[in-house]
Amino acid sequence: MYKKTSRILAIAAASLALTMGAAHAQTPPPGGPGGPGGPGMHAMHHGDFMMGFKKLHDKLNLNADQEKQWQAALDTMKQNHEQMRKIHEQLKQQFEAQKNQPILDLNALHAAHQQAEQQSAQLREQNAQAWLSFYNGLNDQQKTTVSTALKEHFAKMEQRREKLLQHWQHHGAASAPAAAQ
Template identity: 40%
Template sequence: MKSKTFRMFVATFAALAISIGVAQAAPIDATPTSQFIPAMKQLAPQLNLTPTQQNLWQTALDTMQESHVSARMNEDQLQQQMQSADQQSIIDLRAVHAAHVKVEKEDDALREQSANAWITFYDSLNNQQKTSVSALLAPQFQAIAQHPGKPYEPRTGL
């Protein structure tokens, strides 16, 4: 009897932890790209892009937007699954975990695809254009480096 109660407690705790994690996740709009893209759109006309570079620019933008939409759809799907799991008397933690792993893999692939599109665009630029883009990126990299995150705390073994 104690084992069944313990399992129920663990399942409830895990479901609660997962739902809190989903609820506390930062919205996708809060990514660093939300500041980069408007600035990049202002810089693009000054770069004097060739037609090939313009095509790569548009491909990178389209890929990023498609990735964003797909990630939003994945998030909505996870929320629906969590709502249906809340209505069940016994939560299938294996299925919940599998859904999260599946979405993480899909989102990782989408981010990688978007990053590769931007890198391909960047590689097509000449040195003067790369200097302009780098000047745009430098303050953002500095802000990331100065982020007041928690310092690393080594494990104490306790």
């Protein structure tokens, strides 16, 4: 009995998370499109990421074969990103079709989510293989350049994560007295 209840709660929680994610995607952030965590923020980080890619590309001084591998990996990444976006949109549409029903079909939602996860995992693996193929064609100096860039990127991600964590800890601590009243 306990296992069945836990599983139902887990599915319900996953469905709720899917619902909140879809709702969040449709809701503009506070302060407009450039608000915290909103579409403007994604575009900013995406722009930083792509600019970093361009800088890295320029530093590598690729030969013709390496350039072909770079372009193939970049094309694979772009195509797979678009495919993942379509998968997400299909999930959203499936939920939209069900949300007006008096009783949600959590089994169908869960199955759709599992299928989307599998498809996305395959696409991420294709991306990884394309970039590994490119990386394996580099010489040691070029690999060092890539390694340095990745280490810098990981350090920036960690700094952002720490700032976000501090923000939420501060936000939670500030709202705790108000919630107690």
